[in-house]
Amino acid sequence: AQKVTQAQTEISVVEKEDVTLDCVYETRDTTYYLFWYKQPPSGELVFLIRRNSFDEQNEISGRYSWNFQKSTSSFNFTITASQVVDSAVYFCALTTNYGGSQGNLIFGKGTKLSVKP
Amino acid sequence: DTGVSQDPRHKITKRGQNVTFRCDPISEHNRLYWYRQTLGQGPEFLTYFQNEAQLEKSRLLSDRFSAERPKGSFSTLEIQRTEQGDSAMYLCASSSPWGSETQYFGPGTRLLVL
Numbered sequence: 001a002q003k004v005t006q007a008q009t010e011i012s013v014v015e016k017e018d019v020t021l022d023c024v025y026e027t028r029d030t031t032y033y034l035f036w037y038k039q040p041p042s043g044e045l046v047f048l049i050r051r052n053s054f055d056e057q058n059e060i061s062g063r064y065s066w067n068f069q070k071s072t073s074s075f076n077f078t079i080t081a082s083q084v085v086d087s088a089v090y091f092c093a094l095t096t097n098y099g100g101s102q103g104n105l106i107f108g109k110g111t112k113l114s115v116k117p
Numbered sequence: 118d119t120g121v122s123q124d125p126r127h128k129i130t131k132r133g134q135n136v137t138f139r140c141d142p143i144s145e146h147n148r149l150y151w152y153r154q155t156l157g158q159g160p161e162f163l164t165y166f167q168n169e170a171q172l173e174k175s176r177l178l179s180d181r182f183s184a185e186r187p188k189g190s191f192s193t194l195e196i197q198r199t200e201q202g203d204s205a206m207y208l209c210a211s212s213s214p215w216g217s218e219t220q221y222f223g224p225g226t227r228l229l230v231l
Contacts (some may be wrong), residue, residue: 004159033218037222043206043224043225044222044223045210045222047219047221091159091160103165103212103220104162104165104173105152105162105220106162108159110157110159
């Protein structure tokens with residue numbers, strides 16, 4: 001069975017602080033994809049990043065960075081110098097059906113990030 | 118480039134009524150997914166289409182739920198005899214078959230059953 005765990009339900013930081021959102025996944029498949037989505041109060045899920053199981057390189061995009069470690073089945077997300085606009089619910093998701101199959105996403109319960117000015 | 122659109126954005130109905138939601142995917146995306154999200158939870162998979170074929174249904178999709186994608190473009194999700202437990206956000210997503218498995222989501226339809 002596949003599962004995604006986001007142990008942090010809510011995090012509150014002050015603007016300009018760095019914050020890391022944790023994601024731990026479970027799967028027996030060797031080929032899988034991991035995602036992070038942002039859900040602002042408006043409700044729309046915004047795609048942030050996709051990472052496949054064969055690529056463990058960390059990635060940086062502006063203030064965002066992602067740390068993928070297969071040894072610990074984790075895919076953590078760090079926001080550097082947080083801003084009020086980063087306030088949202090962040091979801092980690094997993095799909096293991098690649099290449100012609102269904103590909104439905106399995107989501108964690110999300111982490112609500114509040115950035116205070 | 119137009120994203121995924123959903124209509125209506127909000128729906129309030131009385132228990133026992135039927136409701137229908139529409140999703141228009143990104144053009145040229147042949148895969149379309151429906152998810153349901155309840156308060157404080159992550160989205161949960163409901164069903165999946167590849168072109169006009171419905172290839173998978175979740176056990177969450179009771180016999181009161183039906184989804185169609187008749188021409189392989191837009192899709193509809195109908196709930197018959199709504200119950201209060203159906204109150205949720207219904208999300209639609211689409212993806213391209215070429216290389217990327219990334220699903221792009223619409224703004225969702227928020228359903229409230231009174």
